[in-house]
Amino acid sequence: MAIRAVFFDWVNTLVHLEPDRHVLSSQVCREFGIDLSERDALRRIYAAEAEMSGKRPQQWSPDGDPEIYLQYNERVLAEAGIAPPDRQTALRLLKRFAERYREVTFSVFDDARIALCQLKERGIITGLISNMPQQMQPVLGKLGLEELLDFTVSPLDVNGEGKPAAPIFLAALKRANVKADEALHVGDEHFSDGVGARGVGITPVIIDRYNLFASLTDYHRITSLQQLPSLLDTLE
Numbered sequence: 001m002a003i004r005a006v007f008f009d010w011v012n013t014l015v016h017l018e019p020d021r022h023v024l025s026s027q028v029c030r031e032f033g034i035d036l037s038e039r040d041a042l043r044r045i046y047a048a049e050a051e052m053s054g055k056r057p058q059q060w061s062p063d064g065d066p067e068i069y070l071q072y073n074e075r076v077l078a079e080a081g082i083a084p085p086d087r088q089t090a091l092r093l094l095k096r097f098a099e100r101y102r103e104v105t106f107s108v109f110d111d112a113r114i115a116l117c118q119l120k121e122r123g124i125i126t127g128l129i130s131n132m133p134q135q136m137q138p139v140l141g142k143l144g145l146e147e148l149l150d151f152t153v154s155p156l157d158v159n160g161e162g163k164p165a166a167p168i169f170l171a172a173l174k175r176a177n178v179k180a181d182e183a184l185h186v187g188d189e190h191f192s193d194g195v196g197a198r199g200v201g202i203t204p205v206i207i208d209r210y211n212l213f214a215s216l217t218d219y220h221r222i223t224s225l226q227q228l229p230s231l232l233d234t235l236e
Contacts, residue, residue: 002236003203005125005176006228008149009163009187010132011106013207013225014116015143018107021045025076028097032089036080043212044079048072050191069094108143109209115225116148122232125176128152129169129185131162131192151175163187164196173200184235186228194219205231 008014017024022042029036036044052072073094074084084090119126126149130136133155140146153175158167173180180201187193190206190213197204198219205220205228206213213221220231 002182003124003184003232004182005127005173005178005184006119006232007127007129007169007172007176007183007185007197007202009185009189009193010128010130010136012188012209013109013186014112014128014145015106015108017104019104021104024097024100024104028093028100029077031096032085032093034077034082034085034093036077036082039210040080041076042210044076046189046212047079048075049189051075066091066094073097106139106143108145109225111225112145113148115228116145118229120148122229124232125150125178127172127176129163129172129187130154131168133160133162163189163192164199166196166200169196169200169202173202184232186222186225190216190219203235 011017022038022045025041025045026036026038029041052075070090073090077084085093116126128136128149128151130152131154135156136152136154137146140149140152153168153171155162155168158171161167163169169185173183176183181203183202184205185193185197185202186205186207188207188209194204194206203220205222206216207222207225208214208216209223211223222228222231
C-alpha cells in the first residue's frame with residue numbers, strides 16, 4: 001500500500017541540541033577528571049536510553065529527586081567501562097550538567113527542511129511525534145518548521161504516555177487520518193521509535209546519523225533524511 005503519511009521524532013531526527021548532549025556529557029565528565037570521549041558518550045547514552053526507556057524524566061531540577069538521574073548517569077559510565085564516582089561527586093556532576101543544559105538550544109538539521117519540503121511536494125502528510133512534555137507549536141514556529149509539519153503529538157495529548165507506548169502513535173494515525181500500513185515513522189532510537197511504531201503496524205525507519213548501528217537489520221536504516229524520497233520509491 002502506498003505511503004500517505006510520514007511521522008518524525010524530534011531530537012536527533014529533525015533537530016539536534018546545541019551543544020549536543022553527548023558533547024556536553026563529555027565536556028562535563030572531563031571537568032571531573034572522567035575521560036569519556038564524545039563518540040563513547042553518544043554510544044553509551046543510546047545504550048542507557050534503551051535500558052531505561054520511559055523511566056527517565058526529561059530534565060532534572062535542583063528541587064527534584066536526583067535518584068533516577070544518578071542511576072542514568074551511572075549506566076552511561078558503566079556502559080563505557082568507567083567506574084561510577086562517589087555519591088557526592090555524582091551529585092556535583094549532575095548539578096553541573098543541569099547548569100550547562102540550561103544553555104542548550106535547538107538547531108535544525110540541514111537535511112530536515114529539504115526532506116520535509118520534498119514530502120510536501122509529493123502530497124504526503126507530515127507529523128511530529130515527540131516525547132517532550134510540552135506544546136511543540138511555539139518551538140516549531142521559532143525554528144521555521146511550523147508550515148512543514150501538518151500536526152504534532154506529544155505526551156500532553158495522550159495522558160502523559162510517550163514512545164514506545166502505543167497511544168502516541170495511534171494518536172498520530174488519527175490526526176493524519178491514515179491506516180498504520182500507510183505510514184512511516186522516522187526516529188533515531190530503535191527501542192522507542194522502532195519498537196513503538198512497529199507495535200501498532202507503522203513501518204519504522206531508523207535514522208543513524210552517526211553510523212552507530214550499521215549492523216541493525218531489523219528496520220529500514222538511513223543516515224540522512226535526504227534518503228527518504230528514494231526509500232519511499234522502493235516501498236510503493
